[in-house]
Amino acid sequence: MRDSLPEKTLRAAVLVIAALALFAPIAAGLWHSASAALGHLPALGQSGPSIGPLQDLFAQPGFATALRLTLVTGFSATFVSLALAIALAAFITNGPARIVSRLLAPFLAVPHAAMAVGLAFVLAPSGWIARALAPVLGWARPPDLATVNDAFGAALTLGLVVKETPFLLLVILAALTQIPLRAHISTAQSLGYGLGAVWLKVIVPQLWPLIRLPVCVVLIYNLSVIDMALILGSSNPPTAAVLIARMFSNPDLAQILPASAGAMLLGLMAAASIAALWGGGHAIARLGPIWIRRGGRGAWAATLFSAVAMLGAGLLVLGALAMVSLLLWSLTWRWPWPMLLPESLSFAGWASAMGDFGPALQNTALIALASTALAVALAVAWLETQFKSGHEALIYLPLLIPQISFLFGMNTMLLQLGAQGSIGAVIWAHLLFVFPYMMIALTRPWRGLDPRYARAAASLGAGRLRQLWAVKLPLLLTPICAAVAIGVAVSVAQYLPTLFLGAGRIGTLTTEAVTLASSSDRRITGVVTSLQAGLPFAAYLLAFIIPKIAHRNRSALQGAAA
Amino acid sequence: MSLILQDVCITPKSGAPLFAPLSLTIGLGQIGAVMGPSGAGKSTLLAAIAGHLPQGFSLSGEITLNGARMNDTAPQLRRIGIMFQDALLFPHLSLADNLAFGLPAQIKGAAARTAAVEQALAAAGLTGMGARDPATLSGGERARAALMRSLLAQPQAILLDEPFSKLDTALRAGIRAFAFDHIRASAIPALIVTHDDNDAAAAGGPFLNLGRQAG
Numbered sequence: 076m077r078d079s080l081p082e083k084t085l086r087a088a089v090l091v092i093a094a095l096a097l098f099a100p101i102a103a104g105l106w107h108s109a110s111a112a113l114g115h116l117p118a119l120g121q122s123g124p125s126i127g128p129l130q131d132l133f134a135q136p137g138f139a140t141a142l143r144l145t146l147v148t149g150f151s152a153t154f155v156s157l158a159l160a161i162a163l164a165a166f167i168t169n170g171p172a173r174i175v176s177r178l179l180a181p182f183l184a185v186p187h188a189a190m191a192v193g194l195a196f197v198l199a200p201s202g203w204i205a206r207a208l209a210p211v212l213g214w215a216r217p218p219d220l221a222t223v224n225d226a227f228g229a230a231l232t233l234g235l236v237v238k239e240t241p242f243l244l245l246v247i248l249a250a251l252t253q254i255p256l257r258a259h260i261s262t263a264q265s266l267g268y269g270l271g272a273v274w275l276k277v278i279v280p281q282l283w284p285l286i287r288l289p290v291c292v293v294l295i296y297n298l299s300v301i302d303m304a305l306i307l308g309s310s311n312p313p314t315a316a317v318l319i320a321r322m323f324s325n326p327d328l329a330q331i332l333p334a335s336a337g338a339m340l341l342g343l344m345a346a347a348s349i350a351a352l353w354g355g356g357h358a359i360a361r362l363g364p365i366w367i368r369r370g371g372r373g374a375w376a377a378t379l380f381s382a383v384a385m386l387g388a389g390l391l392v393l394g395a396l397a398m399v400s401l402l403l404w405s406l407t408w409r410w411p412w413p414m415l416l417p418e419s420l421s422f423a424g425w426a427s428a429m430g431d432f433g434p435a436l437q438n439t440a441l442i443a444l445a446s447t448a449l450a451v452a453l454a455v456a457w458l459e460t461q462f463k464s465g466h467e468a469l470i471y472l473p474l475l476i477p478q479i480s481f482l483f484g485m486n487t488m489l490l491q492l493g494a495q496g497s498i499g500a501v502i503w504a505h506l507l508f509v510f511p512y513m514m515i516a517l518t519r520p521w522r523g524l525d526p527r528y529a530r531a532a533a534s535l536g537a538g539r540l541r542q543l544w545a546v547k548l549p550l551l552l553t554p555i556c557a558a559v560a561i562g563v564a565v566s567v568a569q570y571l572p573t574l575f576l577g578a579g580r581i582g583t584l585t586t587e588a589v590t591l592a593s594s595s596d597r598r599i600t601g602v603v604t605s606l607q608a609g610l611p612f613a614a615y616l617l618a619f620i621i622p623k624i625a626h627r628n629r630s631a632l633q634g635a636a637a
Numbered sequence: 638m639s640l641i642l643q644d645v646c647i648t649p650k651s652g653a654p655l656f657a658p659l660s661l662t663i664g665l666g667q668i669g670a671v672m673g674p675s676g677a678g679k680s681t682l683l684a685a686i687a688g689h690l691p692q693g694f695s696l697s698g699e700i701t702l703n704g705a706r707m708n709d710t711a712p713q714l715r716r717i718g719i720m721f722q723d724a725l726l727f728p729h730l731s732l733a734d735n736l737a738f739g740l741p742a743q744i745k746g747a748a749a750r751t752a753a754v755e756q757a758l759a760a761a762g763l764t765g766m767g768a769r770d771p772a773t774l775s776g777g778e779r780a781r782a783a784l785m786r787s788l789l790a791q792p793q794a795i796l797l798d799e800p801f802s803k804l805d806t807a808l809r810a811g812i813r814a815f816a817f818d819h820i821r822a823s824a825i826p827a828l829i830v831t832h833d834d835n836d837a838a839a840a841g842g843p844f845l846n847l848g849r850q851a852g
Contacts, residue, residue: 267790269713
């Protein structure tokens with residue numbers, strides 16, 4: 076019998092593998108970073124504990140400003156995208172939600188760096204918006220305005236909002252299926268409440284507990300983002316995460332100590348931010364009923380929701396323009412000011428870039444496919460053997476800690492294992508961030524599959540593996556393809572894991588795009604970011620097509636297409 | 638003064654009308670009933686009257702309440718209450734706050750509002766239970782609370798979408814009597830859709846059978 080392996084042993088084995096693959100690097104990374112933060116780094120002949128690194132950190136020029144910039148951009152981007160996503164959800168659920176959620180796919184697929192470069196193209200003093208305004212305002216040359224890299228972090232906040240709003244919108248649309256939305260809206264409307272008031276008083280309070288974990292993920296991401304902050308943020312002083320990353324990469328190795336202290340500080344700040352978000356949610360849940368009890372029908376809320384949803388739709392259009400501008404610049408030969416479209420087009424940029432960036436393209440594809448394949452295997456093994464649902468926060472863990480807080484420590488661990496700077500190390504680091512998204516994408520379809528299919532197969536003599544291989548995996552082809560596409564998108568977008576674990580030796584389209592973003596050659600930047608966005612787009616397209624072809628004669632499975 | 642349906646017909650985007658055009662006049666304090674098997678379009682009819690016709694359906698005919706045409710009025714401005722078979726008390730609010738949700742904002746001041754809610758709780762036989770989580774109430778208690786919440790909003794008409802069908806048979810007659818007594822006391826027109834003959838008999842108002850009409 077193939078099933079002779081006891082269920083318990085199998086479950087324990089998967090748990091051990093997952094712990095070694097996912098939690099050990101994070102724990103070891105945090106440990107090494109924390110030691111270095113306290114002045115203990117034997118490799119540099121330093122032994123602690125000492126508060127020297129912390130003092131050095133605070134002595135960094137502009138550190139206080141950097142911290143403030145981080146908090147302001149991180150929190151405002153999170154709250155704005157949450158508000159936009161909620162207002163958009165209120166309108167979309169009133170109409171054709173399925174079509175709109177399909178239109179969001181490019182926004183989810185596009186890597187942060189590519190979106191940031193595209194937004195810079197559109198927002199820059201010589202960008203599309205200025206070109207459109209030029210004839211009206213009589214600008215003979217691009218205006219002298221800091222529309223990107225501004226000191227207030229406005230461009231960075233905008234970039235984060237454009238990228239995170241569609242993600243939160245999809246999270247909200249998924250969560251709403253757990254609430255009797257229609258019935259609650261009808262009931263509240265029959266009591267005299269308009270749509271905006273219904274959402275604020277009835278829907279959002281029920282929605283919050285379902286979405287606060289993903290909102291925390293967005294908040295932590297926004298507080299610790301590097302690539303977008305390098306492209307759209309101010310450079311002096313930058314955000315805290317960028318400042319710390321610069322210190323880690325400083326040729327003066329002694330900078331590693333204060334950098335580690337900064338990494339730990341950012342980690343603590345992230346933990347405090349999550350606590351604040353959680354506490355704030357509870358406080359509002361306590362105080363909200365006092366407001367609701369007064370029975371105001373809130374006619375103003377309708378205006379508020381329309382205005383916010385229009386703003387959200389406007390920002391999505393801006394994001395779409397940003398994506399188009401990447402491709403357009405990649406094909407541009409001449410595009411003089413203030414023309415709205417290039418004067419002449421050419422494939423010259425593509426021809427020269429394909430040679431220069433071929434290795435980066437190969438690395439990107441290899442890392443994405445390998446980390447996604449490993450993550451799918453691990454996720455399937457986990458879903459097949461672990462049945463407790465209490466592990467949700469544990470699965471989210473890599474997304475709830477700022478990457479910079481443990482990635483350098485993970486690098487130190489790999490250095491000790493002799494695997495530092497290899498492509499394997501980069502794949503491993505990507506796996507940490509691909510796996511949680513894989514679980515998010517697969518858990519519900521997996522748990523929702525009618526268990527009688529596997530039982531029917533078992534009663535026909537199929538062993539555990541054959542039930543999985545011949546019955547469950549084919550039935551779940553659509554969500555698996557969708558999960559693979561998400562995994563590829565997550566991997567392609569990774570910047571810091573590639574930079575740190577690759578020790579600067581493994582170049583991907585993402586690291587190249589970030590380097591190129593500050594260059595003046597928009598054509599080459601356009602080519603590289605188009606390629607960078609093209610990989611996840613192709614993955615999403617395949618994820619849409621493959622189940623359609625595989626299930627073309629299986630009408631019962633067609634409706635399941637995501 | 639009444640709820641008047643004249644030649645009301647609902648048609649899906651692609652397909653035949655759900656039922657033949659129907660007309661019904663329900664006076665103040667009267668409870669009309671529409672009967673018919675599942676899928677006859679009873680709930681869709683109520684949704685149309687309340688203003689929640691699902692996407693992809695179109696409405697013809699006239700819906701008039703107290704002389705005002707309702708067809709294009711926003712649902713929250715129609716002042717038509719609706720009760721479903723699931724009581725749909727909001728799970729994030731206490732029982733008292735659910736009732737306060739229905740109470741018009743014109744009743745101002747915490748004391749006055751609390752008193753109005755307490756009175757409604759007492760009328761529903763739920764005295765002292767205001768702080769309870771609605772999820773801990775029995776089916777009958779939830780149904781009575783939901784009706785009270787609807788009536789507190791001072792509707793000009795009330796619609797009942799198979800409101801008793803999920804209750805135990807033993808409870809059903811009692812809750813029905815409670816609901817109908819309160820609706821008649823409010824002197825507003827009411828319309829119940831149901832497939833239980835006893836509901837229609839107890840309503841005692843104008844009566845239509847969708848299944849038979851549609852043939």
